[in-house]
Amino acid sequence: MSTTAMKIGELARRTGLTASRIRFYESIGLLGEVGRRANGYRTYPSEAAVTLELINAAQKAGFSLDEIRTLLPGELGRWDHDALLGTLRRKVAEIEALEAKLAASRAGLLTVIGQIETRPEDIDCTANARRVLGSILGGLDET
Template sequence: MTIGELAKRSGLTQSRIRFYERIGLLTTVERRANGYRVYPPEALVILRVIAIAQSAGFSLDEIRTLLPDDRAHWDHDALTDTLRRKVADIDALALRLAQRRAQLVTLIDEIEARPDDIDCADNARRVLASLFDGD
């Protein structure tokens, strides 16, 4: 298929596809005598793997380790190990985000629990003091 067709089917721009080719992520490209690129159906699969991996937080260098040099011989153990590590990274990030969220909700509750007899500035001092008392 041509680069235009691949771009249309993948939802990527032609320049993005050329970029992936230039950095070695997309290697299944044939050049015709006229210089036009011709991509096999496998190129669409590779582009989808790249897109999924990027949306999961993989860097381009990490994606490079996921994709074997010889696309016919995937190292399943290395692939699953890499994917498991990324899942562990995502789990750790989710835990940190949940902790930060809880801290912010607590802060909101503290701010909203302003006694009626103090103004906003005094409430800010009260909330800040309570934050530092927790250290």
Template sequence: MKIGELALRTSLAPSRIRFYERIGLLKVVKRQANGYRSYPEDAVLVLQLITTAQKAGFRLDELRALLPDELAAWKHGDLIGTLRRKVQDIEVLQVQLAENKAHLLALLAQIEAKPADMDCAANARRVLSEMQLSADRGSRRTPV
């Protein structure tokens, strides 16, 4: 199939498909006598895998190392290991995001607790002072 049909079937721009080919992610491309690219059916699957993997957090360099030249040559154990590591990475990120969210919500609560008779500059000093006290208390804790 030509690049236009592949683009329609994968909802990717032809320039994106050529980019994936240029960086070595899409390796199943053949050239016709007239110079046009010709893609086999497997190209649809490969591009769908790339798109799905990117949505799951894989970087292009990770995908380049993961994708075999031929889909049938995929090493099951390597694939499972890579996917498990990515799940662990996402779980670590989720913990970090939850902590960041908690910090932001606490900061928001402090800012919103501005006394009615206090101007914004004084409230900012109050909030920063409370943040510093909280940080000092946290740094004095002894590790268990």
């Protein structure tokens, strides 16, 4: 691995992240050790760009920062293959459960929309709202 150090501005340009976001990831321990020059400027190894890209991709895939912390190895060459696969499979299962819940919510909303749109001509909006709510609540009468 390369040991070429770069300042935060260059790292930000390489990764497309803001310097404040990089400092945040550093402050919560996702970036590991960061060097400091005599003038106080941070210096990052080239591997920091790979780590930041992994963090960014994992967040886009729905992983929380705590989940990402458990996924990232101390060194990029030391992945725990089984733990990584297990975590990725759990995330897929969570996404599938969320998709099922969203599909059920969508179906319920479409049913309500259909009931509202098929309002009988002889009732007003208030009566239709009672009719729709009654069907949603299992036919309970509104009094």
